[in-house]
Amino acid sequence: MPPKREATEDLASLRLKSRYSYLEKREQLKLAELQRDVEEDNEEIAKYGSNLSKRELHEMERRRQTLQLALQRAKIDDSVNTGFFIPDEANLNESKLEVLNKKNKSDVYKSEVQLWEEEQTAKARAAQTQRPGREREDDYEFVFDEQQQIKWTSDGKDLNFMDPDKQQLQAQLDEAERKAKTIQETRASLPVAQHRDTIINAVKEHRILVLMGETGSGKSTQTPQYLRDSGYCKTGKIVVSQPRRVACLNLAARVSEEVASSSNSEAGKKYKPGAHRLGGIVGYNIRFDNKSGPDTEIIFETEGMLLREILADPLLSEYSCVILDEAHERTTDGDTLMALLKDLSRARPDDFRLVISSATLNAQKFSAYFDDAPILAVAGRTFEVERFYLPSPEANYLSATVTTIFTIHLAAPLDGDILCFLTGSDEILAAMENIQETSRKLGSRMKELIVRPLYSQLDPDEQALVFVPTPKGARKVILATNIAETSLTVDGVSYVIDCGYTKENQYNATTDMSQLVVVPCSRASVNQRAGRAGRQRKGSAFHLFTKFSYFNEMEEETVPEIMRVDLTPLCLLLKSLQINDVLNFGFMDPPPPATLAKALENLYALGALNDTGALTSVGRKLIEMPIDAKLARAILAADEFKVVDEVLVIAAMLSESATLFLRPKDKKVHADAARNRFVQESGGDHMLLLSVFNAWRDAEYDPIFAKENFLQQRTLNRCRDVYEQLGALCDRIEVQRSSNPGDHVGIKKALVAGYFQNAARMARDGQSYRTIKTGQTVAIHPSSCLHEPTRRPKLMLFHELVLTSREFARNCMPIESEWLMSAAPHYYKKEDIEKMSTDKKMPKGKGKVGVDGR
Known part of the structure; x- marks a missing residue:
């Protein structure tokens, strides 16, 4: 019996010690988690400042005070543990037993160096639990007497491992060097790298160069760096135009990373602290978001923003070189830039260079337009792509896309990801929901399938997830619009599923109405999509249409946007540049005269032109606002009715209304009920949007409010940014800020003045x-x-x-x-x-x- 009781007592004591050990570790983890929360709070305060709600600030202050108390308590505990302790008889006997046990267990001698190495190993293991990229500030630092330090000499490297600070710094340097080496190896492996000197010499010898490079050749990221390295930033900046804001952001981030990685090799060059971060040497400028500064040498801009720069400075005196990237997409802004820059290059023949970059084989047309400019072709890195077509037309390509995804995932080995082309965000979200639901039903019967959306309105953080490498034992499926056709390159894709359709904005001059229409792709687009499967290995492309449709029902090239859209904004821009004869302006493909005539008629109706076709004071104000002319006219009218703030909110919300409301499949009734709470009597959608924003503002921009009402918090944040920037432009157009949220009639009348x-x-x-x-x-x-x-x-x-x-x-x-x-x-x-x-x-x-x- 006694031995059994002793065993029971030993088990109880072990449980007690285990519990104490668990509580001690848990306290350390909670303290580290609280420290991270306080650091994130400080970042939020630095980023948003006064825009944070009182509730958020109060919660942040509570966490900060809790952390201070916890640290003070820890210091008190440490001081108690380091004081003198007079043991009683029981403690003394227990200590003797512990000493004897340790001696019996191990008589191995450990030097001071071995003990120090064990301590550093323990610290390194503890540091692995911290999030990467966040700086760690220790609460304590070791103080050593210099006379007690041991100095080492070596016939090789200095043994700095004895200094923990130097060891941490060396680890960071090693990681940065490894990352830089990887980036530089990737740059060197790109097909365009073989043509570096040829590109530099061609730009030097010719005012205008047509650079034809296949998708994935590296021309978008490397060409501006080659020109920077050859000295073109000494007399001005290099600007790279992009048709889409998503491509602008991603390319700027990538080039900034590459420039930072190569900075160590730039001997003799000195930059300010933070110059190699995005917004330093490399920046971007998109609508309502400009991240560049006085030290910026390479800047990526959307085509619309570059046009606005020409409006302010027709000679672009700040730039030494302009690269028109993705010129083959033939957007209206892109065609307008080509016409304006063609004249600009003649006005600045010595200190200005223009590079037209295209990914398709229509380079001859660009060359002929720019006075027989030379063409430099850069081969891409492509592998064979096997293409499959349907034997008969498919009635529902969205359902067929999902079916094909699972067919590939279940039957093919995990040798590559899947890229699916759909027409818009609505189809992408519907397909995403269908895939996730089917995956849940299949459960463990299939390998993990990661679904990533990619479209222009998507938050940049979510867009970045597309480029995260796929984990081992899983497959990634990317649901994208035609943004992934040429503008962005996603590595790891071996399978492409092409629905064969795209969305186009089409304008009818007779009815004066624009419509977003789903139309068949061109054969050039289909070929570009299929090529995405063969960038890294042999791939497969599954076309959800027949081969007969490909050869007989699809156009060879995409119709230029300038031939099928409303040209009212374009005519307003040309008139602002004092180009009065818009009908005979030198476009590459002249737009329909009826469309131009209707655009001039619309500007006259808005009061932007007078009877002679000259720009009025109203027109000069409209061009200052980077929004649709009708919406800008409504803001001008709002000044008359003293409801400027309300119309500014509506203008901001209209630009993001498509992605504002959430409607989960399993909570449709709740989502509809939440939306109906914002409906105003006889107010319509415009007053609903105003009500949503005002309620969110009254809740101090609380994310919980957005979640409870099935609203996208990130979309609301973008609306707030647009609202604030439009408000900042009011002084420029001589509009005084005013507010009268109860005057619904005045708000509606202001909107009627524009629409x-x-x-x-x-x-x-x-x-x-x-x-x-x-x-x-x-x-x-x-x-x-x-x-x-x-x-x-x-x-x-x-x-x-x-x-x-x-x-x-x-x-x-x-x-x-x-x-x-x-x-x-x-x-x-x-x-x-x-x-x-x-x-x-x-x-x-x-x-x-x-x-x-x-």
Whole structure:
């Protein structure tokens, strides 16, 4: 019996010691976690400052005080542990037993150096639990008497390992050197690296150079660095234009990293602290976000921002070289830049260079346009791609895409990721939800499948996840728009699934309406998409259309954007540059005269042009705002009704409304109920957006508020940034800030002053609408709060049209007929207004379910 009791007592004491040990470790972990939280709080305060809510600041202060108390207590405990201790008899006997046990267990002698190495090993293991990239500040530092230090000599390197600070610094240097070596090896392996000297010499000898390089050759990241290394930044900056903001951000980040990695080899060059960070030597400039400074030498800009720079400085005297990247995409801004820079290069023949960079084989057309400029071709690094087509047309390419994804993932080895091309964010999110649901059902019966979306409105942090290497034993599937066609290169892709469609903005000059339409791709786009599968190894491309469609129903090249969009913003820009003859301006592909004529007519209707076609004071104010001319005109009118802040909020929210509301599949009822709480009586979508922003602002921009109401916090943050930057431009256009949130009529009248052309009245069937000026039939979009039959007004104003199953009006608002006549008496005839007021009553049963084409 006694031995059993002793064993029980020993087990109890072991449990007690284990519990104490656990609590001690848990206290250390909690303290480290609290320190990280306080560091993150300090970063948030430095970044957002006064924009943080009182609740957030209070929570941050509470965590800081808790950390201080915990550290003070730890110091007190340490001082107690380091004091003198007089043992009693029991403690003395126990100590003797411990000494005897240790002696019996091990008589191995350990030197001071071995003990120090064990201590450093323990510290290194503890440091692994910290997050990478965050600096660690120790609460204590060791103090040694210099006379007691042991000095070492060696016939090789200095043995700095005895100094923990030097050891940590050396580890950081080794990691930076390893990373830099990897980056430099990657740069050297790019196909364009073989043509470095040829590119530099060609730019030096010719004012204009057409650089043709296949996707993935490295021309976008390396060309500006080659020109910088050869001295082009001594007389000015190098600017690289991009059609898309996503490509702008990613390329700037990559080039900044490469420049930083090569800085050690730049002997004799001295830069300010932080110069090699993004925004230092390499920066970017996109709408509402400029990260560059006086030390910036290479800057990536969207084409629209470069046009605005030309507006301020027609000779671009700040730049020594302009690289028009992705010129083959033929955007309206890109074509306009080519026409303007063609004249600029003639005005600056000695100190300015222009490089036209294209990824397709139409380089001859660019060369002919730029007075037979020389062409330099750079081969890409591609492998064989096996292409598969459908035997018969597919009715639902979205469903077929998901099916093909799982077919590849379950049947093919994990030898590469999958890249899927879809038309827009709505299809991407729907496919993503379908894939995740199917993966949950299959469970452990399949390998891990990681789904990553990629589209222009996506948050930059989420976009960066696309480039994270796929873990071993898993496969990544990327659901992307045509942004992944040429602008961005994702490594590791071996399979491409191409739906064969894309979204295009099409404008009808007869009806004066723009529509976002899903159309078949061109054969050039299909070839570009297929090539993404063969960048690193042999790949496969699955086309969700027939081979007959490819050769007989798809155009050879994509129609230039300037041939199919509303040119009102372009004409306003050209008029601001004092280019009056817009019909004969030297575009590469002249736009339709009817479209140009309609654009000039629209500018006249907005008051931007006078009877002679010259720019008015209103037009000069409109060009100062980096938004649509109609929206800028509404802001000017808001000054008259003293509701400027409200219209600024609506302008900011309209730009992000497509990604504002969340509607999870399993919580659709709750999401709809949350959205309905913001609906204003007879207010429409514009007043709903204003109500959402004001409620979020009243909640002090609280993320919990956004989550509870199924709102995207990041989208709201972007709206706040746009609102603040538009507000900062008000002084430039002589608009005084004013606010009257209760004046809904004034807010609506201000919006009518800008969008009076987008007015529609209910048809006689009580179900659809017809635009007043052109008689085009449209329907309220299902996402609108006016979609409900009981809320449909007789007369409405809409923000834009989108064509899916039918023509839908998106972001609608009820208005009065008198407001149209007051805002645009030069546009609407009195008979049109009187006809609306005397129209026959709508038939009973208006707004029946199922009339909206759903």
